[in-house]
Amino acid sequence: MNIDSVQNGIVLDHIKAGACMQIYKYLKLDQLDCQVAIIKNAKSSKMGKKDIIKIDSPIDIDLDVLGYIDPDITVDIIKDGHLVEKKHLALPQKLVNVIHCKNPRCITTDEKQLDAIFLLSDPEKRTYRCAYCEAERKSHR
Amino acid sequence: MRHLIDITDLSVEEIDELIATAEDIIENPVKYQDVAAHKQLATLFFEPSTRTRLSFESAMLGLGGSVLGFSSAASSSTAKGETVTDTVRTVSCYADIIAMRHPKEGAPFAASQRSQVPIINAGDGGHNHPTQTLTDLLTIHRERGSLNDFTIGFCGDLKFGRTVHSLVNALSRYTGIHFIFISPEELKMPNYINESLQKKGLPYEETESLEEAMPKLDVLYMTRVQKERFFNEADYIRLKDTYVLDPAKLTTAKKDMCILHPLPRVNEIAVSVDDDPRARYFEQVRNGKFIRMALIMKLLDLKA
Structure with missing residues (x-):
């Protein structure tokens, strides 16, 4: 092809x-x-x-x-x-408005005008935590 | 400008300084009675609280400052649909410092991004409650003279207890501490806490038996086992009394052990324990005021 x-x-x-x-x-x-x-x-x-x-x-x-x-x-x-x-590429230290928090108790689920901020918490496991509520999200791979 | 959103916003040295200031306030309250004169604390409580709000207000009044605020979301513009950040931006035009409690996790962090004045997190849902942790640390320090080298047992609901997670996190920065986690299987400490202790090489044990752990403990931190946390009522009924502290269970405890509880208690500590000299939970409440006085001084950069 x-x-x-x-x-x-x-x-x-x-x-x-x-x-x-x-x-x-x-x-x-x-x-x-x-x-x-x-x-x-x-x-x-x-x-x-x-x-x-x-x-x-x-x-x-x-x-x-x-x-x-x-x-x-x-x-x-x-x-x-x-x-x-x-x-x-490298895993970024901070993600702004790339992913959104899925924790229903997180303030960002109520107040949509807030930036969705995630910080790299464990590079080995490729995990991020919400800067507001610390709920965990894993990178896709 | 500094905020206190999470206990780890403060270094160990800063926590030690706050404890030293609080202990000096306890010894010499008169020296501090005017340090916050003409300063205003706003207490924004979007959900009800007895101890924390009154403790903050009492702390500010004890420093010669004044207080304003609201004690439920219904009596604020939140009822009209105002966002937390807008409310806090507005209030930061009136006050020098804000203590806020909110049912949503991360609300104080959101507020701190836009506030013109320091924000103190007075509890955000099940997430953080750093001034309770400071209160616990001051109490342990006053009872033991140090925050190093002791065995502490956490008993009850370790899965959902924010005060427990935060205190373990804070104590893991000191040395020689042995943790014993006492809970039913359903309410065990979350894995990420255990993993963080493993990473730091700190020893901990897990057990379902309060009796078994009791003789080893220097500090016993009790928490409430809530019925709604159980999947079925039979498990709750089977376990609820196991974690009720009464004089009989204390017979094997060390003579100088201290019993702490973030309060409110329901039935997890029998009233008959209150007169035991090891029961320090009402002293803990008193300490909450002094450590908040020290914290307000630090965030407003006030000196005695």
């Missing part, structure tokens, strides 16, 4: 197979006007199979969101058809 190479844009590589639509949604890629290619189950020597997203526009990606969903994703920045930068 051939997909045209990106000229100026971003390639999200090493996405866990099956997770690309979730990333598409979190990064709000549906709102973009440019070409976006979603490749599912691409062959990978490292992962067996993986998903890839190619975005043919130099947009700003929210690396915190991406790092939270899957810190193993690599972000390739393409300029004039060449790879100019490869970004490796």
